[in-house]
Amino acid sequence: GAVVSQHPSWVICKSGTSVKIECRSLDFQATTMFWYRQFPKQSLMLMATSNEGSKATYEQGVEKDKFLINHASLTLSTLTVTSAHPEDSSFYICSASGTGWGIGTDTQYFGPGTRLTVL
Amino acid sequence: GQNIDQPTEMTATEGAIVQINCTYQTSGFNGLFWYQQHAGEAPTFLSYNVLDGLEEKGRFSSFLSRSKGYSYLLLKELQMKDSASYLCAVTPLGGYQKVTFGIGTKLQVIP
Numbered sequence: 001g002a003v004v005s006q007h008p009s010w011v012i013c014k015s016g017t018s019v020k021i022e023c024r025s026l027d028f029q030a031t032t033m034f035w036y037r038q039f040p041k042q043s044l045m046l047m048a049t050s051n052e053g054s055k056a057t058y059e060q061g062v063e064k065d066k067f068l069i070n071h072a073s074l075t076l077s078t079l080t081v082t083s084a085h086p087e088d089s090s091f092y093i094c095s096a097s098g099t100g101w102g103i104g105t106d107t108q109y110f111g112p113g114t115r116l117t118v119l
Numbered sequence: 120g121q122n123i124d125q126p127t128e129m130t131a132t133e134g135a136i137v138q139i140n141c142t143y144q145t146s147g148f149n150g151l152f153w154y155q156q157h158a159g160e161a162p163t164f165l166s167y168n169v170l171d172g173l174e175e176k177g178r179f180s181s182f183l184s185r186s187k188g189y190s191y192l193l194l195k196e197l198q199m200k201d202s203a204s205y206l207c208a209v210t211p212l213g214g215y216q217k218v219t220f221g222i223g224t225k226l227q228v229i230p
Binding site: 002006034042043044046091093106107108109110111112113115 | 149150152154159160161162163164167206210218219220221222223
């Protein structure tokens with residue numbers, strides 16, 4: 001149990017375009033999903049927290065109009081990087097926590113990550 | 120806020136035992152996670168300690184002292200595949216919201 005998928009696993013786009021990243025919990029209900037960004041040799045930095053059916057809560061310094069998060073169901077959250085620029089190139093990782101068989105309380109289960117490169 | 124300290128790099132020999140320490144200073148604390156992250160991959164869950172003491176899971180054990188703000192991850196019978204970064208992360212009072220990650224300890228296992 002506790003499998004989280006992300007799609008795509010990598011994406012290359014031109015500056016100014018938008019990119020959507022999907023995060024799905026495959027075998028449990030994700031009441032909360034988290035989006036992180038990780039630059040090389042740095043730790044995971046939380047960008048936002050989203051609860052199903054509610055607006056996401058963004059961390060300080062993260063532009064909510066640039067990083068659009070939608071958590072429409074208990075198994076799917078999306079992150080859209082709008083008008084991407086080279087400085088947005090990073091490793092984006094989602095995680096999910098929730099309820100289900102074998103799901104640890106308070107534990108976040110991570111997706112495999114999406115490597116975004118903006119040219 | 121949360122402040123987490125762990126060594127940035129460690130090297131250990133295959134078959135040996137290694138202990139990765141983590142100290143934290145928090146305004147509120149609920150529990151501490153250890154995650155393993157291989158290069159270019161997402162973290163995978165190893166352990167979650169809420170109460171003081173040692174929890175063992177196969178070759179991996181995790182210890183927590185809430186009064187000292189201290190935890191360690193113990194890896195026994197090291198294998199080459201254990202070469203990875205090990206992330207210490209704390210959760211605030213109230214549960215899993217806003218988990219704060221340390222920078223991670225990059226462990227290199229050598230033959």
